[in-house]
Amino acid sequence: MALPFRVGTDDDDAALIDAQEAMQDGRLVERVVRGDAEAYGELVSRHMQRAFSVAYRVLEHREDAEDVVQNSFVRALEKIDRLDRSRPFRPWLLRIVVNQALNFRRGRGIRTTSPLPETAAATGSLPDRQMENSDLRRRLNDALGMLPEKQRTIVQLADLEGLRSGEIGRIMGLADGTVRWHLHEARKSLRSVLAPIREDI
Amino acid sequence: MTGQHSDEDTAMRELLRAHAPEPPLLGVDWAALHARTTAAAAPLLRRRTGTWWQLLGSAASRNQRVAAAAACISLLLATGVAMPDRPAPAVAQTEFRTIEEELAFNLPYASVPLLAADASNGDVIDALLLYDREEW
Incomplete structure (x- = not known):
């Protein structure tokens, strides 16, 4: 066509x-x-x-x-x-x-097969940059884990899978505006946890 | 949404993408997963394409005794063998005849004068007397 x-x-x-x-x-x-x-x-x-x-x-x-x-x-x-x-x-x-x-x-x-790399911090053998990333990854994972299940799923679908709010709404059975509100709230929560180590967010 | 919020959202999205564990797409055996999935779905798909007699056969093979019993009950119901006595239709209960019709029905030889348009009361009385005698 x-x-x-x-x-x-x-x-x-x-x-x-x-x-x-x-x-x-x-x-x-x-x-x-x-x-x-x-x-x-x-x-x-x-x-x-x-x-x-x-x-x-x-x-x-x-x-x-x-x-x-x-x-x-x-x-x-x-x-x-x-x-x-x-x-x-x-x-x-x-x-x-x-x-x-x-x-x-x-x-x-809860069970995962992709644990956060803790060995670097423990041994001190990695460069500072990698240790910083490791710390950030752990905090990020903790912050995501603290979000309510619905908000965490919305963040994952929107920010990680790149789906648009309309489609997420159809997936979750929510109105478009409700999805955007949850996304806003979730990002705000993540920011409050991560802001001390990342000024740009 | 303000420009500052938009920038912050973009930074947050990039941060998440950079540090969240990525799905291990390269670690999945896609052909095997596809094969497993379609194999699991095959019985459901066959059920959609089967003809009615195939479906009936498959149902019978799963539970032949139930199918046979259902068939027997259907047959009995269809032929009316197992049906309990039913009351006579309502129309039969309410059916009625006039005196003349009743007499004509029971005394066919007396029906001609009774059913004629010009039958007199005397004809009816004669028939009634005759009917009485017949009854006794």
Whole structure:
């Protein structure tokens, strides 16, 4: 399909690409509803990495995130008849991923396989810059951990995954304005914790 | 949002991106994950493409006794064999005949004068007497 020529901002371009992808997803979803395994496989390929990335942000554990991705795609297939076809597939899928990941996290407690590098500070063998980064990483992790679950997820989706507030709203089941308010509050909390060591924030 | 807030937000975003643990995208065996996921979904997809007799067969294989029992009950209900006695239809209870019709029905040989348009009361009385005799 020929694209209309347009001059716009990056946001406009991103929205246009999103719309195209949503249309392609829509066609695949139609085929999946009829039991087309090939279309389902393509849908999985298209969204697997993003789903993993989002699950990993919540769980910080690779194998758990992989399990959540698999379960989420199967769950999505079970519920696909309930998907409003006029809406994009990705936020709907990511909503399932986020819910599954949060449930998984609540069920298992806190566990990570990517611990913060403590050895540097303990041995004093790394240069000052690396020690500073290590300290910053620990404080940042602590600060994120102190945020309410909803705000932490919003920060992760917005600032780390780069999703826009509208999509985050659809994923979390919140109004766009509510997402922006939570994001503002979360950043304010993070700033108050990190400001003593980072003047630029 | 003010320019200062915007700058602070950008700085915060960059700080988070620089120091939060990145998802280990290179450590994932994507082909294996894809295969696992599609394999787990295969039974659900087959259920969507199956014809009604395949679905019926698969349901029977899962629980043949339940399916057989359901089929028997359906058959009995359809043929009415197992249905309890039902009361007569309401229309039968409220059906009524005139005296002339009742007499004509029970005394066919007396029906001609009774059902004629010009039947007299005498004809009716005669039929009634006859009916009485027949009853006794």
